[in-house]
Amino acid sequence: MALNLTRRKFLQTASLAAATAAMSGCFANRANASTPFVKKPFTAPGSFADTTTAVGGVCEMCFWRCQLVGKVRDGKLVKLEGNPKSIDNGVSICARGNGGVKLLYDPDRLKFPMKNVGKRGAPEWKRISWDEALDECSTKLKAVIDKYGPHGIAIFPHGSSAKYPMTFFEHVVGTPNNSEASFFQCRGVRDMAYVATLDTAPDENVDMANAKVIFLLGGHFGENVHVSHVKRYLKGLENGAKLVVVDPRFSASAAKAHTWVKIKPGTDTAFLLAIMNHLIKTGKYNKAYVEANGEGFDKFKAGISHATLDWAAKISDVPAKQIKEVAEMLAANAPNVSIHPGRHVTWHGNDFQRERALACLTGLLGAIGVKGGFVKGKGPKVGKSGWPKVNVEHAEAHALHHMAKKHQFSPPGTPTDMIRETAVTGKPYAIKGYVGWGQNPIQTIPDQPLTIKMLQQMDFVMVCDVMPTDITMYADILLPESSYLERYDMIKTGVQWDLSGKQEQYIAARMPLVSPTSADHERKDSVWIVNELAKRMGYGQHIPVQSELEMTNKILAGANLSVEQLVKEDGIHVQPGVDPYGAVLKVKFFSQDVADAGFPGVPTYIPVPEPPKGFARLVYGRAPVHTFNRSMNNVWLMNEMPENPVWLNDESAKKMGLKDGDRIELVNQDGVKSETSSVVKVTPGIRKDTVYMAHGYGTKNPAMTVGVGKGIDDQSLITKRVVDPETGANGMRNNWRDDTAGKLTNSIYGGMP
Ligand SMILES: Nc1nc2c(c(=O)[nH]1)N[C@H]1C(S)=C(S)[C@@H](COP(=O)(O)OP(=O)(O)OC[C@H]3O[C@@H](n4cnc5c(=O)[nH]c(N)nc54)[C@H](O)[C@@H]3O)O[C@H]1N2
Ligand SMILES: Nc1nc2c(c(=O)[nH]1)N[C@H]1C(S)=C(S)[C@@H](COP(=O)(O)OP(=O)(O)OC[C@H]3O[C@@H](n4cnc5c(=O)[nH]c(N)nc54)[C@H](O)[C@@H]3O)O[C@H]1N2
Ligand code: SF4
């Protein structure tokens, strides 16, 4: 059956599988497990003469996990840098990586376990001891499990320290209700669509450094910053790659592009189908690759034959001539072309089909296993550690999407929307316990009122975080975690052949750069917290490791390494890699599995609703110096970009009487008004039917004293929900900014031309 087959394959291939599997067992603890490793004195001349370099840092200001060293003076971290030993990011880190120092010492950081003696959403905090906090969490969660079953719990995890609690609740407690932001609001659709087409999830594995053409659909590198990824992209450009950027906005990438395709949002699949149809009709595709490896090609060819250049031009508002030019540029340089699979891909609710189209285009050009193409390097072998699978049958039996036979291509976990709907309706079962760990669903998931309704109907809400972001306002018990600079957790492995030309693999482990203990707080790491909870809940016998250090060592042991050894190697073990080229993948141009599940088996353009007259579509993207909402209290980063300007087309602005820098508020199609304001950025670099802003701003929690009220929260305006039918993921670009609302406080709106 499509569902099981696809999900099993996904688990075999997706990077998450490696990440969750990578954790159990026992290893001798060091006397003081959290002592940072100070390797050698810092030798540069000048004011840092008394500074030492601590090795073994791995960044978590975003999820790319660049390798760091820390400059430490008198036990205090004064500066972060890329680890010179790194073959990934090297000595480079981004602004956010640098800003980690300010997260570490942020006076607003969570310090002690807290109990909410006020209301959810309007908390009053009382400091309590860890014993009290853990007793209350275990009693309340146990009560939910006893009354409603393990599936009465929902978990909302994200980030590396959330893997341990996540697998505890999934494998041991036995809940299927896991809403991972990184899947349902980020890249899950991409991974599932590629598995359905090429039998493997892509990560971002395109060989951009060696490409003749780099093709980005909605990716905006430079604003989206993942250091080694950006390096690969820039290396490709340095090497002379042509760049095609498809984006309704003149993004940082569009600014470097040879061809900027100013597409109408939501219509990308039509554009892709026309490119492929043109290549087939003119015989400019890789016939040898397709004949040898294509499946269902004739059905595909017939199924997209309607997609002429003119057809797509009308839909996507891209001139037929430009679509043809892009198609021919790709064909002329094939197979050495990087068709980038994207990363944040939950856009309009027609996303699985678009991602299938991207994978098919890759196959049609034969851009697989060759220089510049879709190339998956083979990473190093490491050990495993993790919670045993005690109650997974229960979880499987209560998986909502299985029960409803819906969203058969949903990524691991349960679609967020199904969890919320189930919680608020109680159907098919009650969900009454919420566990949040490193995710801020208030600003991550559309329809904030529904998320809040879900939280309000819970019997118990537990949140573990480092900062008082908006989700923490809804906690009954709030637990403070030590930061990524003060703890061990997980390892980071990788591979490169393209940055240095040498084929290599690496293994790095996150180690503390500074001590986690201090007189002014009682923060703990996730292994300690979850183990203490597990013991109290009666699952103590399943505990796989006693400490994060033990977990790390267990995983490293699979590579004949240890933390001690890694320290000797300056925090990163580098070993020879293998030739990444030569892989041949079958390409399901027509997918029987997708068709059997009741969805179009040939990639299909599904139109999305048009904005009502006078409205413009609201789209969003990355702030180059911020990570979502999590960095909104960081003084260095806020200083760089204190709010998120709203991009507005210059001609529209003129007609509306708005000037660059005017302060505005926004109203959406449901009459929802932004609670805060921002400035308008007047530019010809955006379509008239589109407005844009960086995501993550508009924090409401007054405990975030730096970030509160700064900029506009895009998510608060995303009230119209759209669900991608194949995967259950939320499309988030189906909302509109109202430009006919007349006069608002501090702002002037005119009719949209
Ligand atoms: N600085 C920084 N970098 C980050 C992150 C961060 O928080 N900060 N987060 C990381 C994470 S988790 C992710 S998933 C990635 C995400 O990074 P990307 O995958 O690049 O995704 P977005 O930032 O959502 O992309 C937004 C771009 O898509 C364009 N766009 C909007 N609608 C459409 C459309 O219909 N069609 C097309 N073709 N384009 C459209 C927007 O104008 C914008 O330029 O970034 C990563 N890198
Ligand atoms: N409107 C809109 N919505 C989006 C997106 C968008 O562009 N626009 N992007 C989507 C994408 S691609 C993604 S990946 C998701 C991201 O969604 P989230 O993961 O929810 O985003 P963050 O803002 O990073 O929130 C993470 C939470 O983790 C906390 N945290 C940080 N470090 C730690 C730690 O070490 N331990 C613990 N316990 N907590 C920690 C932060 O303080 C914050 O409360 O959002 C998605 N939602
Ligand atoms: S890209 Fe920047 S924030 Fe992300 S891990 Fe690397 S240095 Fe840290």
Ligand SMILES: [Mo]
């Ligand atoms: Mo993401």
